[in-house]
Amino acid sequence: MSGSTIIFYLLATLTLVSALLAVTTRMIFRAAIYLLFSLIGIAGIYFWLQYEFIAAVQIVVYVGGIVVLIIFSIFLTQQAGEQLPKQKLGRQVFAALAAFCGLALVMLQLAQHTFTGTGNKAIEPTVANIGNQMLGVDDNGYALPFEVVSILLLAALIGCIVIALKSKPETT
Amino acid sequence: MIEPGLYHILFISATLFFIGVYGFFTRRNLVTMLMSVELILNSVNLNFIAFNKYLWYDRLDGVFFTIFIIAIAAAEAAVAIAIIINLYRSHKSIDVEDAEEMKY
Numbered sequence: 001m002s003g004s005t006i007i008f009y010l011l012a013t014l015t016l017v018s019a020l021l022a023v024t025t026r027m028i029f030r031a032a033i034y035l036l037f038s039l040i041g042i043a044g045i046y047f048w049l050q051y052e053f054i055a056a057v058q059i060v061v062y063v064g065g066i067v068v069l070i071i072f073s074i075f076l077t078q079q080a081g082e083q084l085p086k087q088k089l090g091r092q093v094f095a096a097l098a099a100f101c102g103l104a105l106v107m108l109q110l111a112q113h114t115f116t117g118t119g120n121k122a123i124e125p126t127v128a129n130i131g132n133q134m135l136g137v138d139d140n141g142y143a144l145p146f147e148v149v150s151i152l153l154l155a156a157l158i159g160c161i162v163i164a165l166k167s168k169p170e171t172t
Numbered sequence: 173m174i175e176p177g178l179y180h181i182l183f184i185s186a187t188l189f190f191i192g193v194y195g196f197f198t199r200r201n202l203v204t205m206l207m208s209v210e211l212i213l214n215s216v217n218l219n220f221i222a223f224n225k226y227l228w229y230d231r232l233d234g235v236f237f238t239i240f241i242i243a244i245a246a247a248e249a250a251v252a253i254a255i256i257i258n259l260y261r262s263h264k265s266i267d268v269e270d271a272e273e274m275k276y
Contacts, residue, residue, distance in 0.1 A: 002175075005175055005176060008176040008180070009176070012180070012184050015184065015188065016184065016187055016188065016191070019188055019191045019192075019211055020191055022195070022207060022211070023191055023192070023194055023195030023198070023199070023204075023207070023208055023211070024195075028201065028203065028204060031204055031207060032203075032207065035207050035210065035211070038188075038211065038214075039210075039214065042188075042214050042217075042218060045181070045184070045218065046221060049181075049221060049222070049225050050225075051221055051225070051235065053235075054217075054221060054235060054238055054239070057239060057242055058217075058242065061242050061243075061245075061246050062210070062214070062242070062245075065246055066210060066245070066246060066249045069249060069250065069253055070203060070206065070207065070249070070253070072253075073203055073253045073256055073257060074203055076257055076260070077203065077256065077257065077260040077266050078203070078266070084201055084204070085200075087198050087199075087200070091197070091198060092198050094197075095193075095194050095197030095198045096194060098193070098194075098197065099190040099191070099193050099194040099197070100190070102190050102193065103186060103187060103190040106186045106190075107183070107186065110179065110182055110183070110186070115178060115226075115227055116227075117226060117227035117228060117229070118227070118228055118229070118230050120229075120230035121230060122229040122230060123229065123230055123231065123232055125224075125232060125235055129232060130232060130235055130236075130239075133232055133236070134236060134239075140231075142236050145236075145240060149240055149243050149244065152243075152244065152247055153243065153246075153247050156247035156248075156250055156251050157250075159251055159254070160250050160251055160253075160254040163251070163254040163255055163258050164254040164257050164258055166261075
């Protein structure tokens with residue numbers, strides 16, 4: 001057993017255990033922190049797979065952006081030390097049953113299926129390769145989806161400002 | 173312990189997905205439901221990267237899908253939090269059970 005294997009299992013344990021704690025803890029602020037650790041574990045798995053660019057994007061966008069946004073919204077809408085109300089036992093049991101059945105189904109399919117990959121020469125996922133293909137306009141280029149996503153981000157930005165804007169008091 | 177490969181990563185992502193589904197079913201607070209959605213999106217990203225790494229390593233499509241999903245997830249989280257803050261202003265609560273005027 002090599003060091004890389006041990007690191008992989010440590011990252012997997014970190015990710016899954018903190019994800020489980022994030023959905024079961026009753027302290028909402030702790031849930032956000034557990035989510036943070038789970039996302040960091042996923043970024044570590046990307047590093048382990050040697051997709052460094054995706055790992056960097058994961059850390060910058062998720063850990064640096066979305067979790068901070070979630071923590072801000074917790075501070076704005078919740079008493080930080082307060083516990084969430086207890087959930088009904090029946091709902092918890094049925095949700096766990098549904099999730100477990102789904103997982104068992106997926107695992108069963110996975111165990112019966114053998115994947116065959118291509119035998120072609122590998123492309124290194126370096127930043128130069130990713131950038132060249134992302135902004136390319138030839139058959140394999142992703143320039144059009146790139147522009148569409150930029151329009152989507154602009155629309156989301158304007159939409160957020162409009163939705164969260166304080167409405168003026170009615171002057172009647 | 174065996175050398176980790178594609179199946180290990182698929183197991184992690186499937187488990188993460190169903191942890192997110194469990195959280196989405198049980199939670200009744202909008203912020204924690206948003207967290208569950210983030211977990212689900214992350215499991216999908218992990219799947220794309222694993223398939224790109226182990227099966228279709230001659231292309232980069234999985235990487236692009238992951239990048240676009242991350243961008244869309246960021247936009248989605250921002251809009252969702254704007255809606256949650258707006259809901260808190262009008263209802264003084266972000267529990268889904270308290271926002272049920274449109275039910276009837």
